[in-house]
């Protein structure tokens with residue numbers, strides 16, 4: 001991810017406008033602050049997984065906003081949080097790495113939650129990134145009335161002055177990603193922070209996530225639906241292989257997708273599989289639909305649940321699972 005090594009962009013005829021801007025942005029904020037939902041609303045297609053549970057976004061996923069005057073490349077980072085396990089530490093390293101490379105940061109703070117220690121922690125971390133423009137985004141504006149929104153905007157402005165000094169945030173903007181309020185304004189303020197640059201990606205390319213990663217996230221999302229809070233951190237999904245089934249007629253191909261779901265304990269394995277395998281079958285059925293839509297082909301999904309004890313704390317296992 002860098003301007004020196006971009007995917008060669010398709011040049012529009014006659015080149016691009018002189019004042020074209022292109023660059024990278026990342027959303028940070030407490031778990032559940034609305035980062036993934038905002039990413040999806042900006043890109044206009046589901047690329048990052050969202051759920052009501054915190055910390056579902058494990059991987060760095062990019063969505064690309066194409067406009068006639070700019071290209072905004074969104075890097076969806078996991079929620080910044082205090083490291084508790086090795087996995088937490090890795091996530092924070094990943095966040096720091098990612099943030100040092102972006103042109104601007106969007107700091108998401110929900111309109112309906114008081115600014116807390118978690119927000120202050122993130123703000124002080126961000127203050128250490130030298131001269132990086134930080135846009136404060138007050139999310140979920142639809143959940144409060146005008147007066148409460150105004151009060152939150154003032155509190156967030158004050159947080160900026162307290163942590164970044166007099167100038168504070170590069171901008172502050174309220175948004176509702178689900179209520180379709182101010183979404184293009186968020187893009188506008190971020191675009192203003194991007195450098196003058198030719199487009200970095202061909203038009204129409206929404207994400208450059210490898211397909212296997214997107215497939216594993218669709219399965220992970222389905223597997224987490226409706227389960228207890230303990231599971232999200234203990235579940236890793238790895239696509240072992242995706243191979244076209246041999247001997248299929250050309251007009252009706254079938255892709256064999258073999259996937260391992262790793263959990264840490266037998267009790268978790270039982271949760272994922274469900275009574276008589278019912279839950280796992282359901283996960284397969286639901287995620288297959290999304291995978292077929294994503295890949296544009298029929299898919300045979302082969303899911304296996306395995307136990308990888310304490311994988312969050314074992315560097316070797318973390319490597320194997322793609323962290």
Ligand SMILES: Nc1nc2c(ncn2[C@@H]2O[C@H](COP(=O)(O)OP(=O)(O)OP(=O)(O)O)[C@@H](O)[C@H]2O)c(=O)[nH]1
Nearest residue numbers: 031032033034035036037054055079140176177178
């Ligand atoms: N009412 C309302 N709810 C929202 C809005 N944006 C997000 N939400 C909800 O807030 C919850 C969390 O949203 P996410 O986008 O998953 O939050 P996130 O910051 O990506 O969360 P993590 O991946 O855990 O860091 C979900 O239930 C969303 O539906 C909004 O604009 N309005």
